[in-house]
Amino acid sequence: MTDHAISDSAFAAFLKQGQLQGSRCAACDAVFVPPRGMCPQCHKADMQWTPMSGTGRLLAFTCIAIGPPWMAARGYDREHPYCSAVIELDEGPRVVARIEGVDTNRPENIRIGMQLVLHQDANAAGDDAPACPIFTPSLYSAD
Ligand SMILES: [Zn+2]
Numbered sequence: 001m002t003d004h005a006i007s008d009s010a011f012a013a014f015l016k017q018g019q020l021q022g023s024r025c026a027a028c029d030a031v032f033v034p035p036r037g038m039c040p041q042c043h044k045a046d047m048q049w050t051p052m053s054g055t056g057r058l059l060a061f062t063c064i065a066i067g068p069p070w071m072a073a074r075g076y077d078r079e080h081p082y083c084s085a086v087i088e089l090d091e092g093p094r095v096v097a098r099i100e101g102v103d104t105n106r107p108e109n110i111r112i113g114m115q116l117v118l119h120q121d122a123n124a125a126g127d128d129a130p131a132c133p134i135f136t137p138s139l140y141s142a143d
Contacts, residue, residue, distance in 0.1 A: 006037040006047050012131035018120045020133055022093055024050040033093040034131070052089050054118030055138065058111070059094065061085035063104040081105065087116055087135060101136035114138075 004010040006023050011034050014021040023035030026046040030039055033052060038045045063081040064071070076082040081104040088094050100119065102110045115138040 004049070006035045006049070008034065008131065011035055015120055015131050015133060018118070020052040020054050020089075020095075020118050020120075021049050022052055022091075023047040031091060031093050033089065033095045052091055052093075052118075056087040056089040056095075056116055056135070058099070058114045058116055059086045059088050060112070061099065061107075061110055063107045063110075079105075083107075083110065085135070087133075095133055097133040097135050099135050099137075 004013075011021060020033065021035060022031050022033035023037070024031045024047065025039035025042060025044060026048055027044040028039060028042040030041045031050060032040070035047065035049065037047055039047060061083055062085075063083050064076070065078045065081040067076050067082060071082060083099040083102055083104050085097055085099050086094055087097050099110075099116065104110075116135040117138045118133060119136040120134055
């Protein structure tokens with residue numbers, strides 16, 4: 001599976017299988033999610049797929065009531081906003097993702113630092129939508 005070339009389409013294919021994959025630079029060990037074909041830190045192109053555990057914590061978020069057409073087609077609107085977030089993965093990289101399982105009509109209840117886990121739904125990403133990881137609050141979160 002990790003024989004695939006580093007690409008956005010391979011990243012999306014992994015996501016559809018419920019796997020969050022990044023790329024690791026063989027030269028400097030930096031990790032990027034979504035994966036990059038060339039390391040932005042040392043500019044080498046020796047990148048390898050590296051699986052992420054799919055756990056992390058919430059760094060920042062916003063609730064979006066007027067989204068792009070592919071989100072409106074999924075029923076997100078002023079009554080049902082969706083939550084877009086930046087998550088710091090346990091491995092370190094930060095990833096833009098969507099959070100489900102939170103009350104987007106009461107964003108004051110969504111807490112920075114909350115523990116999140118990857119919850120990829122195979123139906124979540126249609127061909128018209130960019131690949132986007134989906135997280136939910138961890139059931140085992142201490143907070
Ligand atoms: Zn590097």
